[in-house]
């Protein structure tokens with residue numbers, strides 16, 4: 001049963017998870033009572049008809065130009081909303097465009113938290129972080145993810161809003177940047193790289209399960225009320241990186257060498273890719289030193305964490321069938 005009308009501000013609605021969230025929201029039985037405020041930097045995203053194609057059943061869509069590093073934009077996006085969802089993140093830094101981990105994953109969540117405090121209308125905040133978020137991590141990505149979580153969780157510590165932090169492992173689905181990227185690599189290269197030997201463990205989670213978790217956390221209707229707090233989102237199965245690369249080769253029916261690359265060598269490669277990216281910012285780095293640091297730790301749900309099962313979501317398997325989109 002739908003309880004009341006809601007205005008959801010979605011930061012990062014143009015991204016992989018953000019788009020899937022919109023697709024899932026439009027199928028929800030509360031869709032007709034939802035006004036979606038989609039906050040994004042891209043001019044293209046101002047086009048209302050493209051949002052309507054993605055979420056035709058919601059009550060209304062309000063596209064809004066928003067750079068999450070700009071306090072005025074953030075405040076405008078949050079004003080009057082009942083719910084805020086933050087799906088913004090970056091995988092590498094582009095300092096020349098003001099895209100640093102500190103700005104996007106630490107300072108922006110702070111700005112959002114400040115705006116939520118000011119608004120006094122927001123009851124629910126869902127923050128998408130990542131497994132491995134850790135203040136003591138050698139990776140700046142993981143450290144800033146932890147800082148972003150703290151800024152957001154402070155809202156619930158101070159009884160300002162109900163906060164749910166979702167930490168996915170690798171997220172997969174037709175528009176993912178993981179399997180599609182290695183599929184693309186396997187098309188052109190005679191090998192796939194196994195940084196650090198490929199022994200690091202992952203627990204890939206389907207993007208629809210992540211979107212379902214966000215919706216559960218929003219408690220859009222009576223059935224949806226789940227405890228707030230931190231959840232780690234992983235799929236049914238844990239894979240090593242080597243097993244994931246083998247899955248790519250099996251799905252594409254290609255034969256390629258799985259080439260172990262020691263961490264120090266990967267770090268040197270990362271330096272070269274970063275250098276190229278700093279000279280030509282439009283070329284994304286294939287690997288960075290920060291990503292090499294991340295690759296040194298397993299990325300799986302911790303045994304003590306609350307999980308998808310606590311949200312009453314049965315995770316989809318990661319298998320030849322569910323990654324058939326890379327064929």
Ligand SMILES: NC(=O)c1ccc[n+]([C@@H]2O[C@H](COP(=O)([O-])OP(=O)(O)OC[C@H]3O[C@@H](n4cnc5c(N)ncnc54)[C@H](OP(=O)(O)O)[C@@H]3O)[C@@H](O)[C@H]2O)c1
Pocket residue numbers: 011012013014015016017018039040041042045066067068069086087088089090104128129130131167168169170171172177178
């Ligand atoms: N995909 C995964 O495997 C995975 C795994 C673990 C955690 N996560 C986390 O999940 C979240 C969503 O990931 P995703 O895969 O959907 O990422 P994505 O596809 O790369 O999307 C990132 C989003 O961030 C927005 N963004 C970046 N900089 C911005 C800025 N300055 N102002 C406003 N918006 C900005 C982009 O919007 P515009 O460019 O349109 O403005 C885009 O919508 C991130 O926090 C990510 O760290 C993802």
